[in-house]
Amino acid sequence: MASNPYDEVQLNKKHEEILGRRAVLLQQMEICYEQQKAKKKKQGMMSEAAHERNVKLLEDFQKVENCLRTRPLLHPDVLNLQTRYWASVERDLPEWENYLLGRGLAPVTEGGQLRGLQGQRGTRQDSSPARNKGKPPRPKPRSDV
Numbered sequence: 001m002a003s004n005p006y007d008e009v010q011l012n013k014k015h016e017e018i019l020g021r022r023a024v025l026l027q028q029m030e031i032c033y034e035q036q037k038a039k040k041k042k043q044g045m046m047s048e049a050a051h052e053r054n055v056k057l058l059e060d061f062q063k064v065e066n067c068l069r070t071r072p073l074l075h076p077d078v079l080n081l082q083t084r085y086w087a088s089v090e091r092d093l094p095e096w097e098n099y100l101l102g103r104g105l106a107p108v109t110e111g112g113q114l115r116g117l118q119g120q121r122g123t124r125q126d127s128s129p130a131r132n133k134g135k136p137p138r139p140k141p142r143s144d145v
Contacts, residue, residue, distance in 0.1 A: 095107045
């Protein structure tokens with residue numbers, strides 16, 4: 001033990017300083033522990049809510065799947081049209097692939113038209129009197145009776 005009173009006072013001051021730092025560290029540890037506990041509780045609640053949403057989504061998907069299984073089949077004309085459409089897509093995709101991926105220009109025929117659009121002239125689209133005229137038709141005057 002220190003025989004000098006000055007040394008003893010210095011040791012007491014250091015001891016008090018160490019105890020003070022220890023108390024601050026313990027308080028910081030306790031605050032950190034409470035924050036971690038609150039964070040863990042919040043994560044648990046969020047996980048439970050996500051689980052409930054997932055269960056609800058799964059039930060909805062199963063309902064839709066059952067509905068799709070029980071719905072009547074499409075009309076044969078629609079199925080035929082759908083089959084022809086996908087066959088044309090598969091046939092023309094290699095020509096259009098570079099354009100669709102942004103690596104090249106759209107395929108063009110000899111006449112300067114885009115490939116795939118040449119057969120659409122003279123179809124029902126041109127049969128409307130208001131098409132390609134620039135302005136819509138004027139309304140007929142009202143006859144107030």
